[in-house]
Ligand SMILES: [Zn+2]
């Protein structure tokens with residue numbers, strides 16, 4: 001059991017065992033059009049910051065993983081959920097757009113009256129193995145087979161906590177559209193999604209579907225589902241805009257200049273959903289600390305911020321509630337409007353009247 005667990009851990013924090021350090025080539029960068037800096041010469045993708053370094057060292061991390069004493073890795077009592085039915089979802093007023101957390105970075109949205117999913121993970125584990133790897137703390141507030149008709153599925157990148165094979169296979173003949181970053185379409189095709197239903201976008205490319213404009217935007221991260229496929233597919237964040245609201249979903253990202261550029265080109269946003277969780281000093285360029293997540297929200301010109309990428313899977317060394325507690329205190333100090341809904345609670349993307357609680361403080365660890 002130990003070996004698969006360690007493999008999952010390596011996949012989640014740094015990808016390939018063979019290439020533990022990747023640095024962008026500035027010589028290469030100078031020769032390219034600035035919109036294509038993230039396209040490597042060998043067909044893989046690279047981060048756009050010229051000085052980007054993913055300097056994860058596997059061996060010291062493995063040592064930490066095996067020896068470090070960790071506290072409150074998962075809740076002991078139940079996480080509160082607001083169970084959802086398709087009927088309830090249909091009744092949400094069509095004049096507003098809604099965003100509902102299902103867990104981790106999985107979101108259900110009602111946009112221009114149609115339902116959308118982002119990074120749907122309904123499986124028990126975020127892992128290539130059914131018997132090992134991070135196991136969810138709570139069930140989804142709605143089961144896959146209870147979902148209303150889905151207009152589209154948006155995927156941020158190919159990591160197991162965002163791209164779930166079983167969920168995609170189930171949705172393959174039910175959702176009308178699948179929006180993914182470049183090259184992620186290869187997985188969907190393998191999992192029975194009709195290629196005519198897949199829209200693979202490069203950064204800054206948009207697609208209009210059913211009254212919603214979706215634009216893939218940069219992040220600073222990496223990709224890979226095995227030990228030998230590092231950065232073969234692109235990673236992205238998204239700007240999602242209807243006549244009723246404009247929202248931003250960060251996917252996974254380290255803090256980088258890209259947030260400012262996205263804010264300037266496509267902001268401001270009624271609501272930002274920003275990764276706040278699974279950070280660590282040993283992989284600081286590919287995930288953000290809560291301080292950085294808050295700064296990203298400010299750079300993006302967001303009005304309300306919803307911290308995601310927490311509360312469902314144990315993916316780092318910090319306690320399960322630390323990201324929520326830290327971002328809550330930071331947002332209070334900077335008077336930023338923070339939304340921490342329980343899983344299943346509908347949030348109106350534009351309204352000022354959303355009320356959320358510090359629900360994690362009531363959960364026993
Ligand atoms: Zn990731």
Ligand SMILES: [Zn+2]
Nearest residue numbers: 159161162252
């Ligand atoms: Zn992730």
